[in-house]
Amino acid sequence: MPTFAPAYRPTKAQQAFLTHEQKREAKKRKRDEDDEDNDKNDASSSVQSSDSDDGKPYVSASAPSIVKNTDPYHVAGLSREHPLPRYPFPHAAVKLSDAPAKSQYEELAALNPPLYVPKPENEDHATSLKRKHLGNITAILHRCMLNGDWDRASRAWGLLARTEINGLGIDVRQHGRWGIGAEILIRREQAKVTNAPAAPAARRDSDHDSSLHDAGNDASTTSPEFAEEGFKLAREYYERLVLQYPYTPHTQHTVNAKVFYPALFNIWVYEVQARYKHLQAESSNARRSSSYSIASDNDDSEFGGSQQQALLSRDLLAREIADATPIADRLDELLLSPPYDISEPLLKIRGMIGLWLSDLYKSLANTSSRSSGEVSSSPPSARDEYADRVTIAQNRQKASSERRRAKELLTKVADKDSSAGTAWRAADAADMSE
Numbered sequence: 180m181p182t183f184a185p186a187y188r189p190t191k192a193q194q195a196f197l198t199h200e201q202k203r204e205a206k207k208r209k210r211d212e213d214d215e216d217n218d219k220n221d222a223s224s225s226v227q228s229s230d231s232d233d234g235k236p237y238v239s240a241s242a243p244s245i246v247k248n249t250d251p252y253h254v255a256g257l258s259r260e261h262p263l264p265r266y267p268f269p270h271a272a273v274k275l276s277d278a279p280a281k282s283q284y285e286e287l288a289a290l291n292p293p294l295y296v297p298k299p300e301n302e303d304h305a306t307s308l309k310r311k312h313l314g315n316i317t318a319i320l321h322r323c324m325l326n327g328d329w330d331r332a333s334r335a336w337g338l339l340a341r342t343e344i345n346g347l348g349i350d351v352r353q354h355g356r357w358g359i360g361a362e363i364l365i366r367r368e369q370a371k372v373t374n375a376p377a378a379p380a381a382r383r384d385s386d387h388d389s390s391l392h393d394a395g396n397d398a399s400t401t402s403p404e405f406a407e408e409g410f411k412l413a414r415e416y417y418e419r420l421v422l423q424y425p426y427t428p429h430t431q432h433t434v435n436a437k438v439f440y441p442a443l444f445n446i447w448v449y450e451v452q453a454r455y456k457h458l459q460a461e462s463s464n465a466r467r468s469s470s471y472s473i474a475s476d477n478d479d480s481e482f483g484g485s486q487q488q489a490l491l492s493r494d495l496l497a498r499e500i501a502d503a504t505p506i507a508d509r510l511d512e513l514l515l516s517p518p519y520d521i522s523e524p525l526l527k528i529r530g531m532i533g534l535w536l537s538d539l540y541k542s543l544a545n546t547s548s549r550s551s552g553e554v555s556s557s558p559p560s561a562r563d564e565y566a567d568r569v570t571i572a573q574n575r576q577k578a579s580s581e582r583r584r585a586k587e588l589l590t591k592v593a594d595k596d597s598s599a600g601t602a603w604r605a606a607d608a609a610d611m612s613e
Contacts, residue, residue: 226537309344316342320359329367336363352434357420359411361446368409393493410450419441426518439522444510451502455495462491462546489546497545503539507532507581523592530592540578544571 207406251260287295306433316339325330336359342349351357421436421443466488513519548571 183288189574309342311342311343313349323433324359324363327366329363329369329370333363333367345597351420352424357434358442359437361416361442364412364416365406365409365446368406372406405453407450407454410453413446414443416422416448417446431518437522440519440522441528444506444525444528444532447506448503448528449534451506452489452500454502455499458495462495493543493546496546500536500539500543503532503536525589526592528587530588533581533588537578537582537585540574540581544574544578547571569607570589591613 186582187262210306257263281289282296288292316335320332320335323329323335339349339356340360344388349356351360394587417439420439424430424433424435424439426435510525514525514529519525536579547567
């Protein structure tokens with residue numbers, strides 16, 4: 180019995196397990212040493228093979244008859260001096276194509292997401308013909324407008340609006356076409372009025388004296404022809420565009436109702452002013468013709484003529500105010516809701532309309548005061564005189580309120596719009612002069 184015995188002795192099963200582990204570790208160390216030797220032999224053999232033949236695949240030196248199928252150079256069929264192919268190798272074969280290099284626009288379009296969207300170059304024959312047809316109609320439209328042939332321009336515009344390419348109609352908002360439609364409507368009706376045959380009363384006037392005929396011709400040439408139907412059609416056209424293309428968050432960067440509203444109010448104001456310029460020209464022409472027909476130096480006739488002229492001027496001013504007030508009311512309703520409450524064109528238009536109404540109210544008050552101050556054959560009653568004074572005071576109060584409103588609106592856009600600042604300073608100077 181040994182002098183020293185371990186306090187712990189493993190069982191036979193544990194001894195067998197430890198023996199197996201020791202043998203496995205020994206085999207592992209031996210296998211690692213063999214791998215290191217194989218790597219050294221592979222490096223020396225690869226140098227020799229590259230010197231002899233660059234195109235031969237890699238063959239292991241330790242086993243010259245066995246080729247490593249997992250070696251990337253063997254898979255590519257290249258020597259180690261050549262770089263390996265790019266993606267998708269080794270998952271797919273390398274595709275060699277003779278296609279020309281892509282342009283920079285095509286490379287930008289191939290990115291994800293694309294930075295450039297090229298226009299379609301390959302179009303079918305029908306689409307190409309329709310585009311040529313569209314260009315021809317557009318050229319005819321502009322040529323007719325330049326020549327003043329508004330009937331033919333109207334037909335060209337109708338064909339342009341009905342043209343469809345790939346099932347899509349023409350967008351009238353592109354290239355400023357929406358303004359051309361309103362211009363054609365106004366000019367076409369104006370041309371009809373200008374080219375209309377003379378009325379029987381006008382033909383009878385040709386039998387008058389030559390001096391009266393020349394004076395009538397001079398007055399008619401100075402006053403432009405007015406076509407109320409054309410302005411009405413243009414306003415309806417803009418109203419349809421406002422409903423068809425409203426302002427939404429998705430369309431805020433396109434041509435929408437925010438662009439159409441200033442054009443609508445501009446043409447509305449122009450309509451009212453053109454109407455009353457035409458009426459004033461007609462009244463002055465009528466007074467001139469009556470001055471030739473009435474050859475009387477009586478004071479009563481002179482007084483009656485001046486009083487009649489004052490009444491006619493007051494009536495025209497009152498009618499012009501009645502037509503201009505709905506424009507201001509519509510604009511006030513529109514300016515209550517965003518985004519129109521901060522629209523500089525609309526604020527400027529409302530300020531200009533306020534100055535216009537202020538001048539009209541002031542002219543009406545002055546005309547009423549002059550007509551009431553004149554001596555008539557039958558003196559007015561106290562009630563009528565009081566009513567006239569109240570009306571004059573109301574008109575002056577409305578003039579001051581409209582001017583105050585105009586100055587407030589023009590002040591908001593005076594910093595960014597020089598014309599609004601000029602109008603505001605002119606209104607301020609007029610108030611100081613008063």
